[in-house]
Amino acid sequence: MDSLLTKDNIQKWAPVLVLLALVLFFSLVNPNFLSVRNFARIAISSTPALMVAVGVTFVILMGSIDLSMEGSVAVCAVLFATLFGALGGSLAGWGWLAIPGAMAVGAIFGAVTGLIHVRLKIPSFMASLSMGFVGIGLSLLITGGDRILVEDPLFRSLLTYRLGGFPLMAYVALAALVAGWFIQTQTTIGRNFYAVGGGEDLAHASGLNVSRVRVICFMIAGVFYALGAILAVAQIGIAETVTGRNFMFVSITSVVVGGTALWGGAGGVWNTLVGVLIVNVIGNGMVVIGLPSYVQDGVLGLLVITAVYLSTDRRSLAFVK
Numbered sequence: 001m002d003s004l005l006t007k008d009n010i011q012k013w014a015p016v017l018v019l020l021a022l023v024l025f026f027s028l029v030n031p032n033f034l035s036v037r038n039f040a041r042i043a044i045s046s047t048p049a050l051m052v053a054v055g056v057t058f059v060i061l062m063g064s065i066d067l068s069m070e071g072s073v074a075v076c077a078v079l080f081a082t083l084f085g086a087l088g089g090s091l092a093g094w095g096w097l098a099i100p101g102a103m104a105v106g107a108i109f110g111a112v113t114g115l116i117h118v119r120l121k122i123p124s125f126m127a128s129l130s131m132g133f134v135g136i137g138l139s140l141l142i143t144g145g146d147r148i149l150v151e152d153p154l155f156r157s158l159l160t161y162r163l164g165g166f167p168l169m170a171y172v173a174l175a176a177l178v179a180g181w182f183i184q185t186q187t188t189i190g191r192n193f194y195a196v197g198g199g200e201d202l203a204h205a206s207g208l209n210v211s212r213v214r215v216i217c218f219m220i221a222g223v224f225y226a227l228g229a230i231l232a233v234a235q236i237g238i239a240e241t242v243t244g245r246n247f248m249f250v251s252i253t254s255v256v257v258g259g260t261a262l263w264g265g266a267g268g269v270w271n272t273l274v275g276v277l278i279v280n281v282i283g284n285g286m287v288v289i290g291l292p293s294y295v296q297d298g299v300l301g302l303l304v305i306t307a308v309y310l311s312t313d314r315r316s317l318a319f320v321k
Contacts, residue, residue: 055221056252068109081233106223124214149237156234
């Protein structure tokens with residue numbers, strides 16, 4: 001029994017236990033919480049955030065931070081909608097090309113962020129935050145402040161078509177999550193993310209091209225941001241500059257609460273899934289029981305502080321950066 005209650009096991013399973021406790025609590029307060037319809041609402045709100053959070057997971061595993069997601073999502077969303085309309089406005093025609101087009105834009109945006117970080121030797125948080133502002137500016141330039149409607153019934157079926165009570169977009173996000181897990185665990189570049197996050201000097205000494213790994217990581221993150229943008233457009237049928245709003249807070253909160261270490265080298269995309277569900281269960285549950293949104297923000301803030309506090313070995317830190 002004592003062997004099961006080690007610090008590592010507690011840290012590993014704490015997010016899952018927190019998720020189960022939240023589901024139990026909200027179910028006891030309001031039985032309507034525990035229904036397929038309500039779980040479908042949670043899935044709908046979770047899917048775009050999950051894609052963005054998976055992308056930033058890779059960057060955090062590497063020991064860096066990416067704050068460009070709001071700008072990246074905005075650019076990818078408006079360019080996807082613009083290209084989709086220009087190609088006929090239907091997935092049944094040439095409109096499907098807008099999907100890989102948006103993913104390519106996300107990859108390019110991520111590559112630029114990574115190159116600014118490694119070539120100009122600018123800290124990742126500052127390079128990515130600056131690119132986030134660039135992205136928001138570009139999206140505003142493209143749209144002129146207007147909304148772009150995407151009304152294709154086939155594309156909107158990602159939201160409207162239900163399979164087992166859940167929207168099709170939830171299954172698309174799950175498939176992308178599995179792809180992220182494959183990259184993380186079954187590819188050389190995924191293992192390199194852990195190597196860099198576990199110790200950059202050691203990775204250099206072993207002959208790893210750390211700069212190349214960092215740029216590729218930001219590129220892969222950008223692809224997942226683009227997937228999040230596409231699912232966000234499918235969710236509401238509109239692309240605009242504010243499509244990426246709040247993704248920075250939600251995605252990083254989800255990664256941290258899910259158990260991925262902010263200093264890199266530990267965690268992964270399945271941790272992020274749990275973290276995204278925790279964040280969205282809290283949001284949904286508080287709506288169900290009638291609490292205001294600012295209470296939700298306060299709870300999430302306290303949850304992040306608690307998660308970081310419990311997962312940090314302060315004895316190994318000379319000072320807090």
